[in-house]
Amino acid sequence: MASFDLQAIREDFPILSREVDGKPLSYLDNGATAQKPRCVVDKLATFFSHENANIHRGVHYLSRHATDAYEQARETISEALSLTEEQQLIFVRGATEAINLVTNGLASELQPGNEIILTVMEHHANFVPWQILAEKNELKLHFVPVLDDGSLDLEDWKSRFNENTKVAAFAHVSNVLGTVNPLAEMTAFARERNVLTLVDGAQALPHGPVDVGGLGCDFYVFSGHKVYGPDGIGCLIGPKEKLNTFPPYQSGGDMIEIVSIDGTTFREVPERFEAGTPNISGAIGLAEAFRYMAEIDWHAAQVHEQSLLKYATEELAKLNGIKFYGTTADKVGVISYLLESAHPHDVGTILDSEGVAIRVGHHCAQPLMRHFGIAATARASLAFYNNQEDVDALIRGMKKVDKYFG
Numbered sequence: 138m139a140s141f142d143l144q145a146i147r148e149d150f151p152i153l154s155r156e157v158d159g160k161p162l163s164y165l166d167n168g169a170t171a172q173k174p175r176c177v178v179d180k181l182a183t184f185f186s187h188e189n190a191n192i193h194r195g196v197h198y199l200s201r202h203a204t205d206a207y208e209q210a211r212e213t214i215s216e217a218l219s220l221t222e223e224q225q226l227i228f229v230r231g232a233t234e235a236i237n238l239v240t241n242g243l244a245s246e247l248q249p250g251n252e253i254i255l256t257v258m259e260h261h262a263n264f265v266p267w268q269i270l271a272e273k274n275e276l277k278l279h280f281v282p283v284l285d286d287g288s289l290d291l292e293d294w295k296s297r298f299n300e301n302t303k304v305a306a307f308a309h310v311s312n313v314l315g316t317v318n319p320l321a322e323m324t325a326f327a328r329e330r331n332v333l334t335l336v337d338g339a340q341a342l343p344h345g346p347v348d349v350g351g352l353g354c355d356f357y358v359f360s361g362h363k364v365y366g367p368d369g370i371g372c373l374i375g376p377k378e379k380l381n382t383f384p385p386y387q388s389g390g391d392m393i394e395i396v397s398i399d400g401t402t403f404r405e406v407p408e409r410f411e412a413g414t415p416n417i418s419g420a421i422g423l424a425e426a427f428r429y430m431a432e433i434d435w436h437a438a439q440v441h442e443q444s445l446l447k448y449a450t451e452e453l454a455k456l457n458g459i460k461f462y463g464t465t466a467d468k469v470g471v472i473s474y475l476l477e478s479a480h481p482h483d484v485g486t487i488l489d490s491e492g493v494a495i496r497v498g499h500h501c502a503q504p505l506m507r508h509f510g511i512a513a514t515a516r517a518s519l520a521f522y523n524n525q526e527d528v529d530a531l532i533r534g535m536k537k538v539d540k541y542f543g
């Protein structure tokens with residue numbers, strides 16, 4: 138039965154009860170990486186203490202057991218995301234590797250003059266690989282701007298499509314603005330025009346379940362460490378048929394059919410893109426994170442997150458000379474802001490001395506910073522396990538900043 142008992146949830150995350158320099162930790166850097174519930178930590182310890190073996194190779198008990206656990210992890214996550222029969226989940230290192238795999242796969246297909254539509258709100262992970270591909274294949278890139286409230290300029294986005302457009306890649310949720318993009322409308326629009334879509338889901342899944350099977354996108358990518366799982370593991374989801382047309386991304390063991398001195402043939406997905414020994418424990422730990430998330434009452438969790446977002450925004454708005462970036466109503470609990478009087482790095486340092494962890498800098502989104510004519514912001518990012526004390530600590534710290542610099 139799904140439930141939302143905040144105190145019980147916080148007790149599931151051992152790190153949340155620690156102190157930093159004698160102050161309770163207020164962890165508001167969830168956009169960078171999320172904390173891990175005890176069940177994920179225990180799962181990894183159990184795997185390494187009792188179950189560790191390489192997969193797909195051994196006939197012995199442990200190897201068979203580890204292979205089953207790895208493939209079961211794929212099943213668990215695929216089911217949680219409601220993947221269809223046509224979709225394949227491939228284990229990769231994270232969102233970054235997933236996008237690089239896709240740009241590598243499309244390299245032999247995209248021709249000079251073809252066009253790709255990106256947005257200025259993309260994380261560098263969904264920006265640089267396309268830029269490199271565009272330079273190599275002489276493609277034209279479009280960078281669609283955002284409106285003043287941080288929502289995507291959808292009319293502009295739509296107007297960029299023409300007969301040369303082959304791919305549209307965009308974030309599900311912006312890591313800086315918190316903006317949730319209108320995915321259903323965007324994927325349907327692209328699909329009608331036969332344009333491939335890649336959705337960067339890295340900042341969406343931490344805030345609730347996503348029906349990736351029903352989204353209508355071609356590729357969906359995310360990182361395990363942002364969804365309460367281990368780092369070094371993530372997923373690429375894409376159409377089996379399309380993925381099987383991609384050349385291998387890396388080559389070596391496990392991804393081959395037959396190797397001879399005359400040549401090598403390659404397996405189909407998922408093995409085609411899982412060369413060598415994969416991150417076995419990472420996949421198993423990630424599946425455990427999905428099992429944990431399945432027990433959360435996400436409706437209640439989202440109501441809670443939104444009320445913290447509203448409270449934090451209202452209290453911060455009382456500070457002198459504060460400006461927010463990303464104010465659209467359809468957003469997750471991410472607050473990016475600048476104070477007229479203090480550099481974000483000073484803000485981050487003072488908050489740190491209060492036990493409050495936030496992120497300061499360009500957030501791997503320099504084109505977005507440039508769009509707003511700024512170099513950096515302070516960013517507090519919420520997860521469902523944050524509580525009012527975390528936000529109060531942020532406000533207290535910000536009042537200190539204001540007193541110091543204001």
Ligand SMILES: Cc1ncc(COP(=O)(O)O)c(C=O)c1O
Pocket residue numbers: 168169230231232233234260262263308310311312337339340360501
């Ligand atoms: C929206 C978005 N996409 C992609 C990434 C890259 O994720 P990773 O570094 O785990 O590959 C991030 C990381 O912050 C992100 O926020």
